[in-house]
Amino acid sequence: xxxxxxxNEAVSRGLYEGGIEVVSSYPGTPSTEITEFLSKYDDIHSxxxxxxxxxxxxxxxxxxxxxxxxxxxxxxxxNVAADPLFTLSYTGVTGGLVICVADDPAMHSSQNExxxxxxxxxxxVPMLEPADSQxxxxxxxxxxxxxxxxxTPVILRLTTRIxxxxxxxxxxxxxxxxxxxxxxxxxxxxxxxxxxxxxxPFVEERTKKLAAFSETCEFNRTEMGGTExxxxxxxxxxxxxxxxxxxxxxxxxxGMLNPLPEKLIRDFASKVKRLVVxxxxxxxxxxxxxxxxxxxxxxxxxxxxxxxxxxxVRKVFGVALNEKPGCQxxxxxxxPMMCAGCPHRGMFYALSxxxxxxxxxxxxxxxxAQAPLTALDSTLCMGASVSGLHGFNLADKGSRRTACVxxxxxxxxxxxxxxxxxxxxxxxxxxxxxxxxxxxxxxxxQNPTTGYNIKGDPASKVDLEALCRAVxxxxxxxxxxxxxxxxxxxxxxxxxxxEASVIISRRPCVLLKNVKTRTPVKVDPDKCKGxxxxxxxxxPAISIKNKKAVIDHTLCVGCDVCKQLCAFGxxxxxxx
Amino acid sequence: xxxxxxxxxxxxxxxxxxxxKLLGRLLVSExxxxxxxxxxxxxxxxxxxxxxxxxxxxxxxxxxxxGEADYIVSFEKIEAVRYLSCLSSNGKxxxxxxxxxxxxxxTGAAVYPSEALKEIKDAKITVDEMDALRLAESxxxxxxxxxxxxxxxxxYLGISKEKWEKAIEETVPAKTREMNLKAFxxxxxxx
Numbered sequence: 001x002x003x004x005x006x007x008n009e010a011v012s013r014g015l016y017e018g019g020i021e022v023v024s025s026y027p028g029t030p031s032t033e034i035t036e037f038l039s040k041y042d043d044i045h046s047x048x049x050x051x052x053x054x055x056x057x058x059x060x061x062x063x064x065x066x067x068x069x070x071x072x073x074x075x076x077x078x079n080v081a082a083d084p085l086f087t088l089s090y091t092g093v094t095g096g097l098v099i100c101v102a103d104d105p106a107m108h109s110s111q112n113e114x115x116x117x118x119x120x121x122x123x124x125v126p127m128l129e130p131a132d133s134q135x136x137x138x139x140x141x142x143x144x145x146x147x148x149x150x151x152t153p154v155i156l157r158l159t160t161r162i163x164x165x166x167x168x169x170x171x172x173x174x175x176x177x178x179x180x181x182x183x184x185x186x187x188x189x190x191x192x193x194x195x196x197x198x199x200x201p202f203v204e205e206r207t208k209k210l211a212a213f214s215e216t217c218e219f220n221r222t223e224m225g226g227t228e229x230x231x232x233x234x235x236x237x238x239x240x241x242x243x244x245x246x247x248x249x250x251x252x253x254x255g256m257l258n259p260l261p262e263k264l265i266r267d268f269a270s271k272v273k274r275l276v277v278x279x280x281x282x283x284x285x286x287x288x289x290x291x292x293x294x295x296x297x298x299x300x301x302x303x304x305x306x307x308x309x310x311x312x313v314r315k316v317f318g319v320a321l322n323e324k325p326g327c328q329x330x331x332x333x334x335x336p337m338m339c340a341g342c343p344h345r346g347m348f349y350a351l352s353x354x355x356x357x358x359x360x361x362x363x364x365x366x367x368x369a370q371a372p373l374t375a376l377d378s379t380l381c382m383g384a385s386v387s388g389l390h391g392f393n394l395a396d397k398g399s400r401r402t403a404c405v406x407x408x409x410x411x412x413x414x415x416x417x418x419x420x421x422x423x424x425x426x427x428x429x430x431x432x433x434x435x436x437x438x439x440x441x442x443x444x445x446q447n448p449t450t451g452y453n454i455k456g457d458p459a460s461k462v463d464l465e466a467l468c469r470a471v472x473x474x475x476x477x478x479x480x481x482x483x484x485x486x487x488x489x490x491x492x493x494x495x496x497x498x499e500a501s502v503i504i505s506r507r508p509c510v511l512l513k514n515v516k517t518r519t520p521v522k523v524d525p526d527k528c529k530g531x532x533x534x535x536x537x538x539x540p541a542i543s544i545k546n547k548k549a550v551i552d553h554t555l556c557v558g559c560d561v562c563k564q565l566c567a568f569g570x571x572x573x574x575x576x
Numbered sequence: 577x578x579x580x581x582x583x584x585x586x587x588x589x590x591x592x593x594x595x596x597k598l599l600g601r602l603l604v605s606e607x608x609x610x611x612x613x614x615x616x617x618x619x620x621x622x623x624x625x626x627x628x629x630x631x632x633x634x635x636x637x638x639x640x641x642x643g644e645a646d647y648i649v650s651f652e653k654i655e656a657v658r659y660l661s662c663l664s665s666n667g668k669x670x671x672x673x674x675x676x677x678x679x680x681x682x683t684g685a686a687v688y689p690s691e692a693l694k695e696i697k698d699a700k701i702t703v704d705e706m707d708a709l710r711l712a713e714s715x716x717x718x719x720x721x722x723x724x725x726x727x728x729x730x731x732y733l734g735i736s737k738e739k740w741e742k743a744i745e746e747t748v749p750a751k752t753r754e755m756n757l758k759a760f761x762x763x764x765x766x767x
Contacts, residue, residue, distance in 0.1 A: 004600045004610055029616060108615045132611075165613040165638035166600055236638070243637035311641040322643030324661045327699030331654040332686035334678035336588060336623030367621060372683045443616065535682060540622050543677045544684070552676075554709075554718050 005169045007162040010133035011072075011100055012037035013169070014140030016044070019177030021067035021095070024049045024058035026413065027442035028074030029109035030163040031102035035072050036445075039454045043174075048445055048454050051382070051413040052077035056084045056099065063095040064189060066180035068144050072100040075116050076381065080414070082119065085153070087191050089123045090199040092151035092206075094180050096144030102158040105280045106307035109160075109441070111362065111379065113306070115281040120155050120258035124203050126210050127155040127258040128219055131238045133167040139219065139255065150206055150213075157257065159280065161236040161307065211259040219255030222268055226250065229317070230272030232265065232285055232296075237278045237308055244313035260288045269294045276301065276316075280308050338367045340541040341517065341557035343481045343507035344405075344434050348375040349537055349561070350487035351403065351432075356495060359392060359404040361385035361415070364440040364509075368405070372538045376405075383414030386422065386431055393427040401495040403430040403503075409439035409447040412462065416471070422500050423472030430494045431473075431502045433464060434481075436509040444512065468502040475501035482507060484564045510557055518558030519574045523549045527570035534562040534571065579632035581640045582729075585659050586651025587676050588625045591722035594747070595649070596627040598726060602743040603631045606735060613638035624655060624678075647732065649725050652676050656703075657692045669701065670728050672708035672721055704728065711762040717752070720759035727763025737764065 005013065011034050015023070022045045025035040039046040049055035055071040062069035073081060078101050085099070101119075104110040120127035128143055130136040136158070143154040187195050214220065225247050233241050234254040241251060252268040254260070269275050269289070277286040277298035286298030301316045302308070314321055338345055348368040351358050352375040360366055360376035361384065369376040378388060385404035393402055406415045411433050422429045439445040446452045451461035468476045475497060479490045487505065494501040508515050520541075530547040541555035542562060549570070551562075563571040582599070586592045596612050603610045608631040615625070628640045642661050650656030650671040663669065671693065680686035697703050706728060712720040723744065730740045741757060748756045 002604070004604045004612070033616075160615060161613060161638055164616055165611055167611045167635075167638070168604065168609060239636045239638065309639045309641050310637045322641070323665050324643035325663050325665070325667075325696075325699065325701055327696050327701065328660060329657050329689065329692045329695050331657050331689055331692060332678050332680040334587065334622075334624040334655075334658075336621035337679050339589070339621060364621065370679065371685070441621075532684065535684065538679065538682060540677070540679075540682065543682060 002168055002170050004166045005133045005137070006033060006164055006166045007130070007133050007136040007158055008033035008164070009037045010136035010169045011140045011156065011158070013171050014137040015070050015098065016041055017172055017174045018096075018141035018144040019068045019175055020044055020070055020144075021179075022059065022062035022069040023047070023071065024055040025072040026050070026052045026055055026077060027439050027445040028077045028102070029442050030104060030160045031072045031074045031077070031100060031158070032442045032445065034100050035454070046454050048447060050448055052081040053083060056081040056088070059097055059099075060084060060088055063093040063097040064182075065095070066182050067095040068097070068177055069095060070098040070100060072102070074110065075101060075103045075114050076110065076112065077101070078116055078119055080382070085119065085125070086123045088153045089125050089203055090191055090196055091189050093147055093153060096147035097153045098140065098143045098147060098156055099153055100140070100156045100158065102160065102163045103281070104160050106160070111381065113281060115284065116155070116157050117257055117284045118282070120157070121284070124207050125153050125155055125258070126150065126256065127157050128255055129157045129235045129257045130162060130255065131235050131253070132162070133165070133169040135255065136162065137169050137171060150210055152206060159236055207259055211261065214256045214259055214261040215263050217256055220261060220264060221253050222264075223247075223251045223253065224271070227271060228273050230268055230275050231278055232268070232275070232289065233278040234285065235280070237280055240308050240310045240313050241278050243310040244319055245317060254285065257285075260285060262292055265289055265292060266294065269296075278302060278308070278313060335370065336367060337370060337538060337540055338364065339510060340539055340555040341510035341559040343436050343505070343510065344368060345373075345537055345539065346481035346484050346561050347405070347432065347434065347487050347505045348373045349484060350491050351375045351405075354401065354488065354491060356491060357392070357400045357402045359385040359389040359402070361404070361406040361410050363407040363410055365405055365407060365434050370538070372536050382410055383418055386415045386418030389429045389431070390418065390422045390425065390427050393429050398428070403432055403491065403495055405432045405434055407440065408433060408435040408437065408449040408464070409445075411464075412448050416467070419468065419473065419502070420471045427500060428498045429500050430491075433502060433504045435464060435504050435506040438509050438512060440509050444509070464504055473500050473502050475499055476504070477501075478504045478506050480507055481505045482559050482561055484561060510559070520551060520553040520556035520558055521560060521563055521571050521573050522551055522553070524570050524572055527568050529568055529570070531567070533565050533567065537562055537565065577633045579630055579635055581645045581664075582629040582647045582649070583640055583645045583659060583662060584627040584629065584649045584651070585655040586625055587655065588621055588623050590651045591719060592625055592627050592651060595722040595726055596629055598743055598747045599629050601747055602735060602740060603629070605739065605743065609633060609635045611635045611638040624658060626659060647729065649729055651721060651725065654689060654692050657689075657696060660696060663701065668704065668732065669696075670704045670725060671706070672725060673705050674707070674709045674721070706763070706766050708763065711766065712759055715759035715762055716755040720756055723748075723756045723759040724763035727760040728766060730760070730764055
């Protein structure tokens with residue numbers, strides 16, 4: 001059956017038909033939909049784990065017990081899951097295990113653009129990379145076979161353009177795979193030195209076998225065109241090469257990115273006069289080819305930064321670009337911003353107004369860094385706000401008022417360990433948990449603090465106040481971020497305290513379906529003095545027209561935060 | 577057969593994803609090779625968003641670059657202008673003339689360029705401008721701006737109105753079906 005599927009849905013379909021029984025993931029753009037689509041199948045187990053390390057270990061356990069399992073994560077999630085990954089390479093698997101990793105060249109929704117292919121090389125595990133949804137589907141399915149055949153976890157690498165592009169996919173039916181009966185195998189699964197030493201040679205031997213496999217495997221293919229130019233490429237870059245250069249050049253299209261073949265590349269190189277590797281981010285294929293002693297070009301022509309497209313390829317090979325309109329008009333940039341009624345806004349206003357130094361974290365609330373709130377001082381990685389604040393305070397010795405902000409899901413992911421450190425090694429840090437009762441930026445996933453599981457069924461709910469107290473924080477208070485005065489009071493009192501504290505700024509994300517919004521507020525133009533005080537909130541619903549504030553009724557959700565700022569009582573609630 | 581390149585641009589939250597879902601469904605049923613590409617995540621929070629829709633006999637790249645777009649359907653007045661360089665030499669722009677202030681305008685760092693569309697019309701670029709928000713509201717919901725604009729696009733693409741209506745019925749929730757069909761026709765019949 002042919003369907004138009006985004007790459008991530010095609011991956012989930014391939015895993016499903018391939019006989020997956022357990023999937024455990026932490027959401028992360030652009031990988032999230034893989035697990036969301038899998039959660040729609042009721043005959044398998046799906047779950048959101050607290051973080052990627054937990055997710056991969058869950059998949060490991062399921063594999064040991066004899067079923068096919070998977071996890072999905074964004075590129076930086078693999079950093080978190082790297083610890084189990086490197087030793088999983090030694091243990092190998094019983095049931096096939098697939099790790100789906102989505103890289104984000106151009107950082108559409110990420111804090112860096114690291115290249116996950118390095119992990120496959122470093123951990124010595126095979127990696128596949130599809131170039132469209134059809135390959136997402138078939139590679140995901142075949143990854144299970146590869147995993148069991150070679151006794152290894154397999155990484156399925158995607159990039160944003162593959163994960164989030166729809167193309168036609170011919171799908172089939174699920175094949176139910178019988179569980180392999182569990183057997184205790186200490187030498188395989190207990191990685192203490194004596195056993196691990198025996199496993200390292202196994203890994204090296206497996207890599208040799210996989211390299212031999214890659215020479216003839218179905219994942220790699222040669223498309224011969226002319227002999228003047230030969231291009232080695234993979235993933236979305238293959239599409240750009242074909243679009244820009246058509247069938248007149250020869251292409252070695254790689255679908256297996258680790259280990260890379262030797263003979264296949266030598267044969268291809270021998271048939272063309274000029275050899276160029278087209279790959280986004282790092283020159284990994286190129287270095288491999290050069291290591292074989294073959295003359296090759298790549299990063300001398302193409303940048304290691306950002307996303308490519310067909311024009312990137314056209315420019316390098318001197319193909320004429322399409323003519324564009326001669327007329328160009330500059331328009332102001334439109335960066336993403338916090339939504340109208342976003343519960344984070346009130347707390348950020350309180351922090352910004354009081355000039356608090358704020359360590360930030362990963363989530364929608366990173367948008368608090370932007371003008372006019374400019375409320376953040378740093379954003380590094382998941383959980384770094386809490387541990388970073390502790391370090392800052394150790395060095396700063398109280399010369400500034402400081403705090404950190406972290407979302408509910410991010411706090412569970414890796415903020416809690418930082419909080420234990422704050423309590424244990426005792427700084428007077430103020431941790432603000434922006435609890436909007438959902439994992440927001442990735443598109444509303446449940447997490448251990450929401451009380452619901454991935455399917456929306458009731459589940460155990462972390463009691464954040466009790467958790468913070470249990471690790472040794474005595475000052476824990478809850479505020480409503482729609483109440484600016486309450487936020488300011490809490491921030492000023494807690495940052496002045498010589499004891500560690502947690503402020504839970506609690507109100508559900510305004511985009512959640514079950515959140516009831518109120519009727520919009522409006523401006524009385526006779527009372528409005530055009531002082532622009534309400535504009536300091538950076539609310540997308542408020543603008544100035546003819547020197548008076550205007551509130552867009554299609555965006556306003558009646559949070560009343562702007563109303564609290566107006567000194568002239570010009571913002572009024574309509575009848576409620 | 578030449579690939580047709582179409583861009584849907586707008587502001588995150590305006591319903592561009594539903595429009596591309598509808599188009600994808602329609603084009604697949606017409607037997608084309610189709611690719612639809614959009615970026616999810618952070619850019620959807622009120623930022624500038626763009627969806628590429630490409631269809632023809634064989635489509636390779638999922639993205640559209642400079643001078644390649646046959647149509648730009650813009651959900652907001654200046655978003656059409658932002659992506660103008662992608663328009664091909666005989667490309668057409670369909671635009672909802674609703675103004676949504678971007679952050680630099682909100683903070684006072686920039687002024688909303690209300691005359692931008694006039695400038696590109698003066699440069700002899702085909703601009704089909706309409707108040708899609710008003711039409712959507714008259715159909716029953718401000719959220720139907722996306723379907724009003726798809727109604728307008730239907731005038732150009734040469735696929736029968738009945739097939740569009742069938743695709744709409746399959747794409748939107750049952751309870752909004754009537755309203756969306758009305759919105760589609762308001763866009764289609766707009767003079």
